[in-house]
Amino acid sequence: MRTIILKSASSYLLPVLLLFSVFILLRGHYLPGGGFVGGLVAAIAFVLDAFSNGLDKAKKILKFHPGFLMPVGLSVAFLSGISPLVFADLPMMTGIWAENPIPVIGAIGSPLFFDIGVYLVVIGSSLTIIFTISESL
Amino acid sequence: MNDILIYITSGLGALFVLLAAIGTLRMPDQYLRISVNTKAATLGVGLLLTASALFFLDLSVTTRVIAVIIFIFITAPVSAHLIGRTSYFIGNKLWENSYIDDLKGKYNKSTHELKGLNKRKNNEEETESKSES
Amino acid sequence: MLAAVLLGFLFSLFLVFAGSYFKGKLAVLSSIIPISLFVYFLSFLPEISNGEVVYESYEWIPSFGVNLSFTLDGLALLFALMITGIGSLVFLYTSAYLKGHKYLDRFYGYLSLFMASMLGLVLSDNLMSLFIFWELTSISSFYLIGFNNDKADSRKSALVALGITGIGGLLLLGGAVLLGDVAGTYRISEMLSMRDSITDSSHYILILLLIFGAAFTKSAQFPFHFWLPGAMKAPTPVSTYLHSATMVKAGVYLLFRMTPVLNGGDIWHTILIVVGGITMLYSAIHIIFRTDLKGILAYSTISALGILVFLIGIGTQAALIAAAVFIVVHALYKASLFLITGIIDHETGTRDVTQLAGLRKVLLPVAIAGFIAALISGGVPPTLGFVGKDLIYESTLHFTNNAVLLTILAISTNVFLFYAGFVAGVKPFMGPLPKKFENIHLPSPLMWVPPLIMTLAGLVFGIFPGLIESAFAKPIAMTQAIAFEDFHLKLWHGFNTVLGLSAITLVLGTILYLKLTPSHALENSIAKFNFISPKILFLKLSEGFAVFSSYWTNFFQTGYLRHYISTIVAFLILLLGYLIFSDFSLESDFSTLAELTIYEISILLMLLAGVLYTVFTKSRLAAVAALGVVGLSFSLLFLFYSAPDLAMTQFSVDTLTVILFVLVLYKLPRYLNLSDRWLRIKHGVLSASFGVLITLLILRVLKEPKNTEITEFYAENAYKLAHGKNVVNVILVDFRGIDTMIEISVLIVAALGVFGLLKLRLKTKDKK
Amino acid sequence: MNIHDFLYYIILPILSVSSLLVFVRFFKGPSIIDRVVALDLLITIGIGIIAIYSILSDTPTFLDISLVLALIAFLGSVAFAYYLEKRNKNE
Amino acid sequence: MKTKFLSNILLMLIWVFLTGEYNFNNFFFGFLLSFIILWILSGFEEKNTKKYFKIVPKIISFFLFFIWELTKANIQVAYEVITPNLNMKPGIVGLPLDAKTDLEITLLANLITLTPGTLALDVSTDRSVLYVHAMYVVDKKEFIEDIKQGFEKRLLEILR
Amino acid sequence: MTNDIIILPLIVHLFLSILLMFFWNKLNFQKIVSVVGNAMALGVAIWVFTYVYSSGTQVVESGDWPAPFGIVFVGDMLAVTLVLLTAITGFAVSIFSTISVIKARLKFGYFSVFHFLLLGLNGAFLTGDIFNLYVWFEIIIISSFVLISIGGEKSQLEGAVKYFALNFFASMIFLTALGVLYGLVGTLNMADISLKIAEVKDTTLVEISAVLFLVGFGIKSAIFPLYFWLPASYHTPPSAVSAIFAGLLTKVGVYALIRIFTLIYGGDSFLTILLLTLAIMTIFSGGLGAIIQNNIKKVFMYFIICHIGFMIGGLALFTEVAMAGVIFYLIHDIIIKTNLFLISGLIYRIKGTTNMKKLGGLYEHYPKLSLLIAIPLFSLIGIPPLSGYWPKISLILASFNAQEYWFFGALIFGSLITLIVIAKLWSEVFWKNQPEINFPEKFIYFNQLRFGQKLTFIFPIAFLTFVTLYIGFGAEHIQQLSERIATELMNKELYIDAVLKR
Amino acid sequence: MEIILAVITGVLYASGIYMILRRSMVKLILGIILLGNGVNLLIFLLGRITKGEPPIIDSAEKVLEGVYADPIPQALILTAIVISFGLQSFAIILVKRTYKVLKTDDLDQLNTTDEDS
């Protein structure tokens, strides 16, 4: 859309929203949030950018096709799922936890990486869907 | 002291929200409704959020409330602007008692380019009214 | 014996792969098999006639009790020799009859397949393996009838035959399973000692009906007989081999085999005598209305089969032995007549008996064979046919009920059969030779020697009936688990009633043959009654069935999505309604339920209004916006009821959906109000009823106490063991992480689908 | 009257009534713009309700949801505007 | 300016970590403290960075001004909404812009919109005019002047 | 660790899906990876199968959470048998896909989605958790939506819309059932549900949940009166896709019905009557549908429906004998139905049509191929001693023992219709001379293919035919397996004890 | 409260099905969405509802104690929501594509696949 107001507002909102999405992702284990909502927020940030600056620019910011995030995210989730099986001789999806928790995020463990995988997949697939539609309009 | 602040902020907030609601119902055209909506509601919700920040008096809550307020204050006018201009595009007319319309005939209908004030006014017939099905 | 059975299968398999390389030597190669098998089985004759039984068993599928157990007793040997003996002759005959045929290899393949199946059938001691071979005979018959598969007639006949015998096969399967269950074994030899417990079982009648069904269809009993004349579309060797000598006797064989197991008295007798009786007379009468030689032979075959069933129904020792002898008699003369017909057809190009005459002048050996065959068929002494007929009258006369009626029935039938034999075996050769047939030459001996051999055998056996008696009668009687009373096959019994009856038969038959000339006028006269013939009724029935199928299928498969959904919903309403209202009580204790507050009411109102608005608005965009309202209400609802994660997710997802909708929407047409008012009301009532049931269901479930073991475990351990405080999230990424993994996979696939749907454009020309 | 009662018996009802009033506008339209505006306002009021509800239930975490709400409501409006503009342009 | 701000934040965080008290007062105190420290230190640095320290008070004053305007106008609108008659004189006014950059225009437009009674509808493609819908356009010139002297001037002071 | 091997099939397919997504545009690489991957999956499945066969039911507790608190995977004989069958059909279909599915389609993630589908199927068979089953079902249906609709033109899209709507509806009913069940027992582990459902006082509610499951799964497994989507959609996608749909998608519904009705709702009299009635009607409707079709794909589709009725009816009889019949039939059916659709794909490639009226002369021109095809056709009919025959013995026996003569009648009816229709098909397609029709010109016919390509077409069919022959002639093994599975199913304590480690 | 929610769930089911039964494809999708919401609400409701006690462990605590909402239905619904989202987006695009190819939004025009051929 040809509007300076939206354009500049969204260019400032984009980093903030992305930051917010990471925040939502990381705190999910302790408070409402998590990979899915976090991923949606991030996707929405890019969609907003696509609305205001046009699809091409939004794609340029991403540098690669958002679809690429899907296998990447799924790999992350998959690896965090099977790593206990491979490395620790424990059943699939068993949580492996670091000794000490850290602030904001809390305990660091394989479920966190799993959630990050979810986050990436959600961004990837939502953006693939919306960008594809926008392109075909 | 804090309690009183909560009474005030929440009370005022609720009032402003109610105001926005009544305004949205009563105002005669889209632009006025958008106008009322954006301001009163934004302020009202800001106040309500402040009330909760006051209630919890906790850093994390306060920062979040501030974040929400700032966010609303950034986004509300932007969306008001978007909706307002869209309303003009699709040809929603101004209230009959409206006083002046500087925007009339300024939009190029096909490109949505908007002219400045000094340019010649033409293509007035382009802003014929249309409404959503 | 296993090797004997497998040989044919292996040979047909061999032909599939190597048949084309042996085109020239195929006939010799193929014929070696039945001949050597015939010799092989012949070698058992001394043992068997001494009353011994050869037994062989291989484990196959013990879980089902299905084993390849073979017994060679008198009955089996009779059939085995018939199968291989006539088989040998037919194989040889074929080599000349179909000489140079493009698909001779296929033909021999099918034929060997059939022979092997038939051998397996008669040798099996296991009811299940008997069934297996039974079905294989149907299949090979299907292929043989449809051998000229470029002709629509052949294909249709093959289908009809397969359909009828297929029904029978399935009935046999049912009967076999049931009998096996009742007896506790599929071994027929073991069932023999259980006749009483089987006939007393509550399933006895059912077993009987199923087995009868199988036998009647296979052996072309009325009203299932009509597939057999149709099967005459097959090349003559097939008609000879399958549809007169062997396969059609499988049903008779089955009844024979089952007699000691299932003959439980009146039901057995009544059904078999009635069905056999109707069949024999009905088709015998049909003979006089035919002009096609094959048609005449087909009906006389059916009639003969009727006689066999009839005799088994009588079930006395005399009757059974009569049946055994008649099987041999019939095989010999009928096979001969078919082969002769084949020669005539092959040489003259017609089978129309009104066109044929005087052929003795050009086909003398064939005429001799035909004449003897006619004698056997007519029961003229000193042929085996005479012995057979005597035995038949002997059994009918001594049957306890309706002896006179049965005897008259037998005589009438035999008169027609006499006629048939002479029309087929004698008439074409008599009189002056028409000009057009003057150039005919005697074909290869491979064709005319086989019928000659068979008819001569019929003559020899007639003169020395003791051969048959010692070889078969006694052993067969033993297979029937009846004490063998002293009984001798003789050509001459002295002057008695039976002789008188025989004489009457011969006289009446001769008169009929002399007075009645087959003609097309006669054939057309019966065509008027075709509409009530079982065949036409069957065809009408299957047409009606097809119409019904079409109606039924199109009734449900309308192509309208709403019909499908509303059927499913209606079905659900029916079931749920039945269950819910089957013990419905209005009284409810809802005191434990949560109280209602103003803000909830307003949210719920909003939700309700949003939903209704979505449904009833005429603007798509407004509907989408209303969906936004619904989403918001939902998310607030989730929030009030302690589900912040849900609130967040619901709202973001709803918004994203709205965005998607909005992006797509302007590419879509505006709403149309397509359904009429009546349909809307109908659907409204349907969906409203479903909604009401869901509401009632929920309320009812809420009255039940809920087990909270799992929930408590999560509450206790989410932090301690899984290091998370947002229990919902812990469930999602840890306790039930697999769900989430697959859930994101769903998203990925959806995205791939969207991508493909919108990006992949196939041009119509390179589609697929 | 303590804070709890005040919020419960006065503020929440006001907000609820407000949302219903806005919903009336949503119903009435007449333009799609009115509906979008009403939806936007409903969400904004929702944020207010969440703020109060978080006090009543003593659960500050609920406030996070208001942030998501605010963020996404904005995007919804943008999308509608985008749609309407595009549709109008194409016609 | 950005680096300054970041340094400020960084310092604040360090203070908070040092003290180990994660509450609002402590953060605020940390921020204030680091701000003062940076201000003092800035005397030895280049001129450009000084601006940061001037702007902060201006932002605060602008904020207060805005709150005042907001409240004032809200009461006006409230009156309008509650009273039975509609005594408005609405209209769309083209407002010539001094603001040039995207940020300036956007902020101005948003502030105008947030203020009751006015709604920034659109900016002309050449960025010369901001079209504003207003509830009370008694005198067009006065209306334009109010905004230009009020919001725009104060805003540009901060941003430039 | 060792018992973890039962989830190896899942890991293999998930890995393959991810890998293939990374190599989005490398078509040949995708083909090779998919085929090799499926061969691997087959190897794994055989390993898993033999392992469970020798060591008994294996339970994997994901996340090391003891049942019933986490999601468990249960490799009992039924599950691993189905996993093996999935691997066999998956292997065949992947080879067939490389040649029969057009490039453009393959370029849009065909293989990746295909492996997601196989992943879903394996997951559905292995999971011991009812909600997890729902999730697997969803990955299955979304994959099937994608496979059925991508690149689709008119008829395919029409089919896809209906397919979508009805399957979505089925999922919703499934979820409703799940909600009711959870509301009653508060647990999702199927073994645990089985124990706790006995404590529910309001048995009507239990029956209601069963009915909801029945309808939810019934739509997926295409039983009467819920099957409508199947004839409308299965024939539209490429044959390779139809094949996997036909072989496995409806069967996963049957599997689910078997699982819940043996484990949770076993022996309820209302349900027995209901299931039996539906089974009879299913056989009837499927059979009637098959009679009137002229398109071989549609004929096969109605047979899917008809033969589902056999299995459902056997399930309703609820005896060990019947169950053994059901399992045997299931094993037979998965292989045979997959093969039939591959065959229809081959016929399409040979003649450019699957309409019987336009087909003909196949026996004349491709005699050996025709005989190869005849084997699965005969097996479908149940010509003894081929594979379709054996399970009927158990089913018939069970129907007699239960004195359910109507079901016996339906079995006979269904078998007869199958016989007649297949004979008709044989007569029309193989025997009849090729009628003179206008063949599509821009079409690559089978005889224009290179030898290697022809082989790629034929190999999967021959492979599956070989498996079918094994099922028929090695019926002893299959029957022993079926009986063992039936025993496991009918004694649910075995399952429960294994899962809950009692 | 539950009674009203139960009624609303019923209304959602009814509306969803009613919309699915319409002939317009857009309505079909709206119906699907409504039905999906109804199902979520049903699960939520049957998992028993609790007001204002989210299943989140207090920062000071280690276990969830006292009154708290059952987290399991929430997790289930979350999963269901995400899956429905995937399905719905696919459906929306499917409808768009179908419309583009078939030039109609009328489901009744989509019945050629069921004809005998």
Ligand code: NA
């Ligand atoms: Na979460």
Ligand code: NA
């Ligand atoms: Na874990």
